[in-house]
Amino acid sequence: xxxxxxxxxxxxxxxxxxxxxxxxxxxxxxxxxxxxxxxxxxxxxxxxxxxxxxxxxxxxxxxxxxxxxxxxxxxxxxxxxxxxxxxxxxxxxxxxxxxxxxxxxxxxxxxxxxxxxxxxxxxxxxxxxxxxxxxxxxxxxxxxxxxxxxxxxxxxxxxxxxxxxxxxxxxxxxxxxxxxxxxxxxxxxxxxxxxxxxxxxxxxxxxxxxxxxxxxxxxxxxxxxxxxxxxxxxxxxxxxxxxxxxxxxxxxxxxxxxxxxxxxxxxxxxxxxxxxxxxxxxxxxxxxxxxxxxxxxxxxxxxxxxxxxxxxxxxxxxxxxxxxx
Amino acid sequence: xxxxxxxxxxxxxxxxxxxxxxxxxxxxxxxxxxxxxxxxxxxxxxxxxxxxxxxxxxxxxxxxxxxxxxxxxxxxxxxxxxxxxxxxxxxxxxxxxxxxxxxxxxxxxxxxxxxxxxxxxxxxxxxxxxxxxxxxxxxxxxxxxxxxxxxxxxxxxxxxxxxxxxxxxxxxxxxxxxxxxxxxxxxxxxxxxxxxxxxxxxxxxxxxxxxxxxxxxxxxxxxxxxxxxxxxxxxxxxxxxxxxxxxxxxxxxxxxxxxxxxxxxxxxxxxxxxxxxxxxxxxxxxxxxxxxxxxxxxxxxxxxxxxxxxxxxx
Numbered sequence: 001x002x003x004x005x006x007x008x009x010x011x012x013x014x015x016x017x018x019x020x021x022x023x024x025x026x027x028x029x030x031x032x033x034x035x036x037x038x039x040x041x042x043x044x045x046x047x048x049x050x051x052x053x054x055x056x057x058x059x060x061x062x063x064x065x066x067x068x069x070x071x072x073x074x075x076x077x078x079x080x081x082x083x084x085x086x087x088x089x090x091x092x093x094x095x096x097x098x099x100x101x102x103x104x105x106x107x108x109x110x111x112x113x114x115x116x117x118x119x120x121x122x123x124x125x126x127x128x129x130x131x132x133x134x135x136x137x138x139x140x141x142x143x144x145x146x147x148x149x150x151x152x153x154x155x156x157x158x159x160x161x162x163x164x165x166x167x168x169x170x171x172x173x174x175x176x177x178x179x180x181x182x183x184x185x186x187x188x189x190x191x192x193x194x195x196x197x198x199x200x201x202x203x204x205x206x207x208x209x210x211x212x213x214x215x216x217x218x219x220x221x222x223x224x225x226x227x228x229x230x231x232x233x234x235x236x237x238x239x240x241x242x243x244x245x246x247x248x249x250x251x252x253x254x255x256x257x258x259x260x261x262x263x264x265x266x267x268x269x270x271x272x273x274x275x276x277x278x279x280x281x282x283x284x285x286x287x288x289x290x291x292x293x294x295x296x297x298x299x300x301x302x303x304x305x306x307x308x309x310x311x312x313x314x315x316x317x318x319x320x321x322x323x324x325x
Numbered sequence: 326x327x328x329x330x331x332x333x334x335x336x337x338x339x340x341x342x343x344x345x346x347x348x349x350x351x352x353x354x355x356x357x358x359x360x361x362x363x364x365x366x367x368x369x370x371x372x373x374x375x376x377x378x379x380x381x382x383x384x385x386x387x388x389x390x391x392x393x394x395x396x397x398x399x400x401x402x403x404x405x406x407x408x409x410x411x412x413x414x415x416x417x418x419x420x421x422x423x424x425x426x427x428x429x430x431x432x433x434x435x436x437x438x439x440x441x442x443x444x445x446x447x448x449x450x451x452x453x454x455x456x457x458x459x460x461x462x463x464x465x466x467x468x469x470x471x472x473x474x475x476x477x478x479x480x481x482x483x484x485x486x487x488x489x490x491x492x493x494x495x496x497x498x499x500x501x502x503x504x505x506x507x508x509x510x511x512x513x514x515x516x517x518x519x520x521x522x523x524x525x526x527x528x529x530x531x532x533x534x535x536x537x538x539x540x541x542x543x544x545x546x547x548x549x550x551x552x553x554x555x556x557x558x559x560x561x562x563x564x565x566x567x568x569x570x571x572x573x574x575x576x577x578x579x580x581x582x583x584x585x586x587x588x589x590x591x592x593x594x595x596x597x598x599x600x601x602x603x604x605x606x607x608x609x610x611x612x613x614x615x616x617x618x619x620x621x622x623x624x625x626x627x628x629x630x631x632x633x634x635x636x637x638x639x
Contacts, residue, residue, distance in 0.1 A: 017472045025484075032488040132362075139363070139622075143615040145565065147572045148587055148607030151596055159597045264479035268569055272591075282480060283573055286487040298484050305475045 042083040080292035089296045100277035107200035115208025123216035142206030150199045150272035167274035196273040216247040256312030354627045364623025370616035381427035393428035393581040414601040417593045429583040440563035441556045443502030449552045452513025470507035478504040486575045494577040509555045557621035561614045
């Protein structure tokens with residue numbers, strides 16, 4: 001029951017935060033120099049189409065009505081028409097979202113697992129050479145400048161060695177060929193995903209390793225570890241069964257907290273690798289002054305961050321029964 | 326009258342058996358710090374970058390063609406590989422890459438330190454106020470912090486630059502500071518909450534010290550070391566955000582930053598032909614952020630006696 005109450009409270013909080021973000025964006029779009037109509041309506045449209053769109057978005061109404069229209073449009077998925085693509089923004093976003101989720105969830109899961117695994121080893125060898133080198137290596141990976149690492153990856157593995165494609169997500173010739181089956185397409189996407197995945201992995205796993213290491217060191221001082229030792233359990237059992245699961249908890253929370261940071265990194269990775277995801281679409285839209293698309297991509301990313309934060313909170317409550325709300 | 330007495334008490338508070346407590350504390354901290362391998366590497370790197378930043382002021386004096394932004398080698402109109410004249414080669418219009426690299430160090434320090442200072446300033450004050458006042462103010466400030474914390478700073482700045490047009494470097498610094506205070510304020514708030522219950526705050530209250538005085542005279546000196554520690558991490562994130570922004574093409578076009586250099590090499594299609602141009606800026610950004618990060622981790626051990634003891638035992 002407790003946990004249900006907590007989730008409910010967090011949900012309310014998230015909804016409030018969301019409305020505040022929506023409102024701030026609305027105000028920014030109206031306060032920024034220039035006319036909101038030119039910002040939401042493609043200048044190349046015919047006057048009739050433009051008038052229709054203006055009426056649809058409520059841009060001819062007083063400002064408080066505009067705000068209501070804006071909220072209504074948001075919840076019905078009507079974000080206007082993209083200047084660049086000339087189609088509804090919503091359909092573009094919907095089309096890009098799975099690509100971002102695919103790259104992102106894979107990279108986060110992979111780096112968290114590997115980071116936790118090596119962090120455990122580093123903490124066990126504290127003060128020895130293994131630990132020093134792992135900590136230094138993790139620090140080094142963690143502070144690499146992401147877009148540069150992406151360029152280097154492309155330069156080495158894409159251009160010089162030629163193992164992986166330079167950019168994109170699919171090879172058109174395979175996807176246009178009706179005879180290619182599911183597995184071929186799957187392998188094609190996987191092949192394209194290796195380099196962006198490796199980039200994101202290298203950046204993130206270091207921070208998980210360092211976190212797991214320090215969390216593990218704290219856990220090893222707990223009384224129950226002493227008890228386990230007194231019982232004469234093997235060190236390996238103590239490490240893997242008693243200490244590691246508890247030490248991994250803060251790492252789980254940090255996944256949620258660092259999500260905003262990783263999404264920025266995701267946008268950079270997607271841009272450099274031309275991975276057709278939301279982040280790249282946002283960068284692209286901002287460069288082209290495609291305001292409807294930029295606004296919608298940003299709101300979507302904000303939504304994803306908020307929902308994932310909630311998911312992490314719930315997961316944490318589920319994983320750690322000691323937590324009381 | 327009450328004012329005088331509170332001064333008296335605060336002086337008593339500060340008096341310690343040693344003559345110069347600040348100097349003593351600094352020397353003690355330094356003796357711990359210099360034992361730390363990571364801290365030493367970090368500090369050495371940082372000094373190298375500082376020398377680079379200072380050197381950037383002198384390059385245009387040698388020859389106008391060594392000016393990072395406007396200096397073009399009259400004989401070169403395309404990117405060339407390293408030579409005696411240009412140690413790291415030239416970019417696509419014949420500007421010296423080494424000079425740009427040095428100027429980039431200056432910009433990185435400027436952006437990193439000023440943005441970090443501002444965000445720490447905001448974060449410390451907001452954290453102290455939230456922790457000390459409690460109740461509604463605390464809730465409001467912390468919810469605001471939560472809200473800002475979930476926003477990806479880079480993407481927020483991107484959206485703002487799409488609305489307000491080209492941002493200049495100081496606007497970028499200001500925006501980074503405005504979006505990076507919440508983490509600090511949370512830590513400072515927690516620290517303030519525990520300080521608030523200590524007897525010396527009680528004593529200050531009894532002597533009639535104002536809230537303003539308690540916050541700035543009694544609480545602030547105690548949270549300042551922690552703020553300083555967070556500043557090193559904020560420097561790192563500010564440098565990365567500015568570089569990423571410049572890399573994507575939304576930087577200040579009148580500055581030569583490392584992110585800008587990477588954008589030039591990427592956008593002009595030289596990344597496969599000119600490793601001498603692609604490698605240096607990225608290595609510099611990575612190493613500078615690494616050195617600040619190492620500095621922070623070493624400082625953490627100086628400030629947290631628990632961590633220090635562990636090291637002493639080994």
